[in-house]
Amino acid sequence: MAKQILILGGGYGGLLTALTARKHLSASEANITIINKFSTHQIITELHRLAGGTIKEQAVALPLQKLLGDKNVNIIVDTIQEIKPNEKQVLTSSGAVHKYDALVVALGSETNYFGIPGLEANSLILKSASDANRIRAHVEARLDAYKASGNKADATIVVGGGGLTGVELVGEFADKLPEVCRAKGIDFGDISIYCVEAGLSILPVFPPVLIERAVSSLEKRGVTFLTGVAITEATSNTVSLKSGQTIEASTIIWTGGVKGNQVVGSCGIAEDRGRATVTSTLQSTSHADIFLAGDCAVVFPEGSERPYPPTAQLAWQMGETVGYNLSVQLKGGVMDKFVPVFSGTLGSLGRKDGIGTIGGKNTQLKGLPATLMKEASNVRYLSHIHGLFALAY
Numbered sequence: 001m002a003k004q005i006l007i008l009g010g011g012y013g014g015l016l017t018a019l020t021a022r023k024h025l026s027a028s029e030a031n032i033t034i035i036n037k038f039s040t041h042q043i044i045t046e047l048h049r050l051a052g053g054t055i056k057e058q059a060v061a062l063p064l065q066k067l068l069g070d071k072n073v074n075i076i077v078d079t080i081q082e083i084k085p086n087e088k089q090v091l092t093s094s095g096a097v098h099k100y101d102a103l104v105v106a107l108g109s110e111t112n113y114f115g116i117p118g119l120e121a122n123s124l125i126l127k128s129a130s131d132a133n134r135i136r137a138h139v140e141a142r143l144d145a146y147k148a149s150g151n152k153a154d155a156t157i158v159v160g161g162g163g164l165t166g167v168e169l170v171g172e173f174a175d176k177l178p179e180v181c182r183a184k185g186i187d188f189g190d191i192s193i194y195c196v197e198a199g200l201s202i203l204p205v206f207p208p209v210l211i212e213r214a215v216s217s218l219e220k221r222g223v224t225f226l227t228g229v230a231i232t233e234a235t236s237n238t239v240s241l242k243s244g245q246t247i248e249a250s251t252i253i254w255t256g257g258v259k260g261n262q263v264v265g266s267c268g269i270a271e272d273r274g275r276a277t278v279t280s281t282l283q284s285t286s287h288a289d290i291f292l293a294g295d296c297a298v299v300f301p302e303g304s305e306r307p308y309p310p311t312a313q314l315a316w317q318m319g320e321t322v323g324y325n326l327s328v329q330l331k332g333g334v335m336d337k338f339v340p341v342f343s344g345t346l347g348s349l350g351r352k353d354g355i356g357t358i359g360g361k362n363t364q365l366k367g368l369p370a371t372l373m374k375e376a377s378n379v380r381y382l383s384h385i386h387g388l389f390a391l392a393y
C-alpha cells in the first residue's frame, strides 16, 4: 500500500521536497500531500518589488496547483496548528487531523520582534505577498494623507533593520516613490526614507567595498541610513532610538530579524532556540520519521558552532536532499548527506543597481552585472520549478 508523505509548508523547502520526492517515488509507492497556508508558492526573495510596486502579485505568488497539478501531489490550503510527533499526527486550524508515515516540516521562520515595546503592534513586515501588498497600500494611503494635511509623519518611512530585506526594500522605495509622488502631486523632496540598523554597518555579510557602494547608491537617491542605533520602541507614529532620538513616522516596517517557527519549536521534537535540530541527512535528531527543510531547522556545518544562514538557496537545496532521502526511507538504500553549495549572495539596490558576491567572496559584482545576475538567478529558480509563466507579469 502507498505510504503517506505529509509535507508542511509550500515554500522553497516544501515545494522542492515534493518535486524531488515525486521523481523517485511513484504514485503507488507514496501519496504526497502538501499543506500550506496559502494556495501559492511565494518567491520571497522578490517580495520587496511587490511592496514597492514594480511587479505584480502573480510574479511572486505562483499557484501551487499550477506547479504541482500534473505531479500527483495533493494540495491542501490550511494552517498548521499542532504537530504531534509521537502520535504521527498533524492538526490544522480547519479542525482536520492528518496522519503520516513520513513527515516533512518546512514551515519557515517567524519575525523576531525581540520584545521591543510597541513594535509588533505598530509595524508592517515583509514575509508574504499579502504583507507586501499591505506595505504598498499603507505607503500610498500615508502619502495621500500627507497631501491632505501636510503632516510630516505621513511623509516619513522608517525601515528597521539593515539586512538584505531592509536594504532591498528601501532600494525599491527610492526608485518607485519619485514616480508615485509625481502622480499624486507631492514633492519627492518632502519624503524621508530611513533605514535604521543597530549594528555598526548595514549588510555585514558583504565586503566593505560593496557596503560602501550600497550606502552611497541609496543615499544619492534619498535614503538616510542611521547605523549603530537600535530601535527601542514604536508607537503608531513614532520610532524611538537608543540614541534618544525620536522619529515621527506613520510608516514603520520591521525587517530586524527572524526566529524559528513556534509550531515547530514547541511540538516536542529536538530543537535549539526554537529551530529543529537535524542529522546530516536532515532528519530530526529525536524523530527519524520527521525530515526538516528550510528556516525552521538549524543546520551546523561539521565542527562549527555557527549555523548556516536561513536563506532561500539553502531551503531549496535542503528540500532536494529531503525529497531523495524520503524515497530511501520508504524503499531502502543510502541516504544523502546534506552538503550545501553556496552560489553567492545578491542584493538589489532598486531596479538598476545591485551588489553581489559569487561563490566565495572573491568575485564581487556591483551595478548592472549584479542586477542582471540577480534577475538570472530568479529565472533559474523559476525554470527549475517550471514556474517561468510568472515572468509574464
Ligand code: NAD
Binding pocket: 045, 114, 116, 160, 161, 162, 163, 164, 165, 166, 168, 196, 197, 198, 199, 202, 203, 205, 229, 230, 231, 232, 255, 256, 257, 258, 309, 310, 311, 312, 345, 346, 347, 348
Ligand atoms: P537579518 O537578520 O539578516 O538582518 C536584520 C538586521 O536588523 C540586522 O542587521 C540587525 O542588526 C538589525 N537589527 C536587529 N535589531 C535591531 C533594532 N532593534 N534596531 C535596528 N536594527 C536592528 O534579517 P533579514 O534581512 O530579514 O534576512 C534574513 C535572512 O534572509 C538572512 O540570512 C539574509 O541573508 C536572507 N535574505 C537574503 C536575501 C537575498 O539573498 N537577496 C534577501 C533577503 C533576506
